[in-house]
Amino acid sequence: xxxxxxxxxxxxxxxxxxxxxxxxxxxxxxxxxxxxxxxxxxxxxxxxxxxxxxxxxxxxxxxxxxxxxxxxxxxxxxxxxxxxxxxxxxxxxxxxxxxxxxxxxxxxxxxxxxxxxxxxxxxxxxxxxxxxxxxxxxxxxxxxxxxxxxxxxxxxxxxxxxxxxxxxxxxxxxxxxxxxxxxxxxxxxxxxxxxxxxxxxxxxxxxxxxxxxxxxxxxxxxxxxxxxxxxxxxxxxxxxxxxxxxxxxxxxxxxxxxxxxxxxxxxxxxxxxxxxxxxxxxxxxxxxxxxxxxxxxxxxxxxxxxxxxxxxxxxxxxxxxxxxxxxxxxxxxxxxxxxxxxxxxxxxxxxxxxxxxxxxxxxxxxxxxxxxxxxxxxxxxxxxxxxxxxxxxxxxxxxxxxxxxxxxxxxxxxxxxxx
Amino acid sequence: xxxxxxxxxxxxxxxxxxxxxxxxxxxxxxxxxxxxxxxxxxxxxxxxxxxxxxxxxxxxxxxxxxxxxxxxxxxxxxxxxxxxxxxxxxxxxxxxxxxxxxxxxxxxxxxxxxxxxxxxxxxxxxxxxxxxxxxxxxxxxxxxxxxxxxxxxxxxxxxxxxxxxxxxxxxxxxxxxxxxxxxxxxxxxxxxxxxxxxxxxxxxxxxxxxxxxxxxxxxxxxxxxxxxxxxxxxxxxxxxxxxxxxxxxxxxxxxxxxxxxxxxxxxxxxxxxxxxxxxxxxxxxxxxxxxxxxxxxxxxxxxxxxxxxxxxxxxxxxxxxxxxxxxxxxxxxxxxxxxxxxxxxxxxxxxxxxxxxxxxxxxxxxxxxxxxxxxxxxxxxxxxxxxxxxxxxxxxxxxxxxxxxxxxxxxxxxxxxxx
Numbered sequence: 153x154x155x156x157x158x159x160x161x162x163x164x165x166x167x168x169x170x171x172x173x174x175x176x177x178x179x180x181x182x183x184x185x186x187x188x189x190x191x192x193x194x195x196x197x198x199x200x201x202x203x204x205x206x207x208x209x210x211x212x213x214x215x216x217x218x219x220x221x222x223x224x225x226x227x228x229x230x231x232x233x234x235x236x237x238x239x240x241x242x243x244x245x246x247x248x249x250x251x252x253x254x255x256x257x258x259x260x261x262x263x264x265x266x267x268x269x270x271x272x273x274x275x276x277x278x279x280x281x282x283x284x285x286x287x288x289x290x291x292x293x294x295x296x297x298x299x300x301x302x303x304x305x306x307x308x309x310x311x312x313x314x315x316x317x318x319x320x321x322x323x324x325x326x327x328x329x330x331x332x333x334x335x336x337x338x339x340x341x342x343x344x345x346x347x348x349x350x351x352x353x354x355x356x357x358x359x360x361x362x363x364x365x366x367x368x369x370x371x372x373x374x375x376x377x378x379x380x381x382x383x384x385x386x387x388x389x390x391x392x393x394x395x396x397x398x399x400x401x402x403x404x405x406x407x408x409x410x411x412x413x414x415x416x417x418x419x420x421x422x423x424x425x426x427x428x429x430x431x432x433x434x435x436x437x438x439x440x441x442x443x444x445x446x447x448x449x450x451x452x453x454x455x456x457x458x459x460x461x462x463x464x465x466x467x468x469x470x471x472x473x474x475x476x477x478x479x480x481x482x483x484x485x486x487x488x489x490x491x492x493x494x495x496x497x498x499x500x501x502x503x504x505x506x507x508x509x510x511x512x513x514x515x516x517x518x519x520x521x522x523x524x525x526x527x528x529x530x531x532x533x534x535x536x537x538x539x540x541x542x543x544x545x546x547x548x549x550x551x552x553x554x555x556x557x558x559x560x561x562x563x564x565x566x567x568x569x570x571x
Numbered sequence: 572x573x574x575x576x577x578x579x580x581x582x583x584x585x586x587x588x589x590x591x592x593x594x595x596x597x598x599x600x601x602x603x604x605x606x607x608x609x610x611x612x613x614x615x616x617x618x619x620x621x622x623x624x625x626x627x628x629x630x631x632x633x634x635x636x637x638x639x640x641x642x643x644x645x646x647x648x649x650x651x652x653x654x655x656x657x658x659x660x661x662x663x664x665x666x667x668x669x670x671x672x673x674x675x676x677x678x679x680x681x682x683x684x685x686x687x688x689x690x691x692x693x694x695x696x697x698x699x700x701x702x703x704x705x706x707x708x709x710x711x712x713x714x715x716x717x718x719x720x721x722x723x724x725x726x727x728x729x730x731x732x733x734x735x736x737x738x739x740x741x742x743x744x745x746x747x748x749x750x751x752x753x754x755x756x757x758x759x760x761x762x763x764x765x766x767x768x769x770x771x772x773x774x775x776x777x778x779x780x781x782x783x784x785x786x787x788x789x790x791x792x793x794x795x796x797x798x799x800x801x802x803x804x805x806x807x808x809x810x811x812x813x814x815x816x817x818x819x820x821x822x823x824x825x826x827x828x829x830x831x832x833x834x835x836x837x838x839x840x841x842x843x844x845x846x847x848x849x850x851x852x853x854x855x856x857x858x859x860x861x862x863x864x865x866x867x868x869x870x871x872x873x874x875x876x877x878x879x880x881x882x883x884x885x886x887x888x889x890x891x892x893x894x895x896x897x898x899x900x901x902x903x904x905x906x907x908x909x910x911x912x913x914x915x916x917x918x919x920x921x922x923x924x925x926x927x928x929x930x931x932x933x934x935x936x937x938x939x940x941x942x943x944x945x946x947x948x949x950x951x952x953x954x955x956x957x958x959x960x961x962x963x964x965x966x967x968x969x970x971x972x973x974x975x976x977x978x979x980x981x982x983x984x985x986x987x988x989x990x
Contacts, residue, residue: 181760182732182733182760183730183731183732183733183734196731196734196735197731197734199734200731200733200734200766201734219854219855219887220856220887221887241766242764242765243764243765243766244733244734244760244761244764244766244767245760245762245764246762246763246764246765248762248763248764248798248799248800248803249800250762250798250799250800250822250825250826250830251760251762251763251764251798251799251822251825253822253824253825253848254759254760254798254822254824254825254845254847254848255760257824257848257851258759258760258822258847258848259759259847259848259849259850259886260850261848261849261850261851261854262849262850262854262880262886262887262888263850263885263886263887264885264886264887266887269850271851311602312602312615312616312619313601313602314601314602314619314663315602315615315616315618315619315620315663316615340673340677340678341600341601341663341664341670341673341674341677342663343664343665343667343669343670344665344667344670345661345662345663345664345665345667345670346661346662346665347618347619347660347662347663348663379667379669379670379673380667380669380670380829381667381668381669381829381832381833382801382829382830382832382833384667385829403669403670403672403673403677405672405673405676406669406670406672406673406828406829407669407827407828407829408826408827408828408829408830408831409825409826409827409830410799410800410801410804410825410826410827410829410830410831410833411669411801411827411828411829411830411833412827412829413800413801414800414801414829414830414833426673428673428677428678429672429673429676429677429678429680430678430680430681431678431679431680431681431688432676432680432852432858432859432860433851433852435638435680435681435858436638436855436858437639439850439851439854439855439858440851441851461681466682466683467678467681467682467683468638468639468640468681468682468683468685469681
């Protein structure tokens with residue numbers, strides 16, 4: 153790919169000739185009209201138009217459309233599925249993430265000739281690496297600030313998600329610190345509501361964490377959800393700094409791209425990026441965004457931790473998809489700026505998922521958060537944390553889970569409950 | 572609805588018992604775990620949990636799931652579709668748009684028990700009206716600044732979308748001004764790239780518009796696309812003010828909610844909000860956002876003009892959907908703060924769509940933009956603009972289109988071409 157262009161790959165489904173559909177999409181996302189207008193010369197088109205770089209038919213004669221259109225489809229209609237690559241000149245947009253998004257994920261999904269379209273991947277030239285900061289902390293900074301090395305950060309989520317006030321939250325954090333937790337996060341539903349105001353929560357929680365850190369030398373990382381309007385996020389960020397907090401959390405789809413870029417510019421703490429709402433972007437196999445494409449925007453913008461769901465999760469995502477997401481977080485984006493981030497595994501995680509996660513990922517550069525898996529361990533949270541650490545020790549050492557459980561009672565009990 | 576709660580309506584499809592599915596969704600979006608944890612008392616649940624306010628089955632025994640899940644569906648499986656209303660206490664989130672989004676459109680779309688989920692509508696208490704500005708200009712401000720009263724603003728888009736430099740753009744704007752246009756917008760692909768830098772484009776275009784305005788007393792509104800990072804948008808906004816521009820444009824899905832809220836706080840010009848990317852949020856009938864729910868966020872945030880597509884458009888949306896979107900833009904949100912905005916009709920619009928639009932909407936408070944319909948009129952842009960104005964005169968006066976065309980040659984020619 154030339155350094156003055158960017159590329160996007162799509163999974164396309166169309167009821168019309170696939171080459172014609174590719175041309176329509178490329179036209180819509182550059183010259184932008186089906187009617188030739190004065191001023192649209194061949195030279196101008198050649199310079200500015202989006203190009204169809206590759207088009208490979210995957211399936212032909214598939215009965216029925218994946219997505220409806222407002223023209224009635226014929227009952228016997230067949231559609232074609234193909235992998236399409238388009239490229240655009242950087243000279244139209246410049247290295248701008250918001251304008252990249254409008255180009256690769258703009259009006260094309262709505263076209264009549266499209267009965268399915270998923271953005272699979274993006275390839276960006278080095279100009280984007282120069283224009284955006286990428287993660288300021290990433291994997292190394294997260295390990296340095298949490299003091300956890302050689303294994304994943306074992307984390308949990310404040311549960312119940314909503315309803316606990318600042319002092320009740322701090323009491324739970326105290327219990328989790330004593331249990332040996334590495335990482336705790338707010339729920340994405342909890343930012344700064346009247347029932348649990350941000351400032352009071354930070355003050356109460358950090359008092360507990362600092363006391364624990366003074367005594368033990370270990371300072372668990374708490375990701376405080378500061379999601380809000382920009383001025384609110386700035387103020388909450390300053391509150392975090394003032395209280396010695398070591399992580400902040402923001403909901404990507406609520407804050408949006410420009411808000412996240414701005415947050416990353418002023419944030420002096422690792423950004424734990426929550427993907428809630430991801431389902432509306434990705435749940436249909438032939439509509440919207442792939443995680444592989446989507447996460448590149450947020451990594452460049454400055455996210456340090458990216459949620460990827462977890463194996464055997466309570467949601468609808470397959471394990472293959474979860475692992476592909478985690479791998480892509482650990483894959484460098486640019487030689488000069490890898491932008492690698494810590495994938496965050498969550499959703500129904502227990503010791504049971506550890507071996508599968510490690511086998512597939514072959515890395516310990518991740519955060520594994522377990523809610524019920526820790527807080528609902530029959531012998532308490534300390535046993536819950538211990539069961540997860542033991543499972544990771546076994547996975548890293550190549551010891552089967554059940555064999556290791558025979559010498560680790562907390563792990564054995566965790567496996568009984570999660571069976 | 573009590574003033575201390577907010578509500579969301581969904582179209583839900585589920586393969587399990589629909590009441591159970593509703594409870595799971597409500598739980599996920601409040602207490603948030605399926606495992607009872609210490610601290611989760613009945614009193615706390617009663618106060619903080621999301622409530623199922625209404626659940627009405629629409630269809631039962633529907634064969635097959637609309638969206639896949641990672642558990643294999645049985646071949647003979649039947650699903651249920653229902654209309655679900657949930658409510659949440661404001662005491663968890665406060666009146667915060669980003670946290671509202673994480674609550675009503677967070678992790679729920681991904682749940683295993685959900686084989687389809689569309690957010691249909693939102694009802695917000697007055698606290699939101701107090702917390703956010705809403706449109707600063709809206710319909711009245713747009714009419715005041717454009718000088719157009721008693722009929723829609725007739726607009727167009729710079730075509731070709733990309734490739735014209737500042738001077739070529741200004742030359743086209745000159746032609747459009749002379750043609751009698753009310754409104755011109757940048758393409759959403761064009762913000763501040765090297766081929767057509769923002770500052771140079773604004774300077775060249777506003778020179779033309781100011782000259783035209785000095786001569787005629789009419790100042791067509793040009794919506795300059797300033798989509799970019801926050802500091803870029805601030806700087807571009809100041810450039811607009813310095814050159815006497817009267818409108819700015821931003822891509823909602825590229826900028827995101829927090830960026831738009833911030834933009835609206837500093838913007839001293841009407842905000843023309845472009846919805847490109849809308850397809851990935853809405854194209855599937857059983858996934859994502861309805862326009863009715865979605866546009867409420869942006870209106871509160873401060874958008875003044877909202878894109879709604881157009882009748883008989885080149886995209887896949889039905890006319891019914893387009894009209895429902897336009898109507899909702901004109902429907903007050905709060906008694907004390909209506910937040911009504913100008914719907915923007917676009918996509919393949921010509922004189923042919925005018926009567927249908929007026930008949931359905933019974934309002935002239937809208938912007939109708941036509942690209943080819945104006946620039947590709949066989950007798951030139953002035954005839955294109957005139958044909959649209961004539962069609963609107965006829966529609967407002969109750970004269971059939973073809974009858975009016977007999978006395979209006981530009982309209983007659985436009986109808987020939989668009990036939």
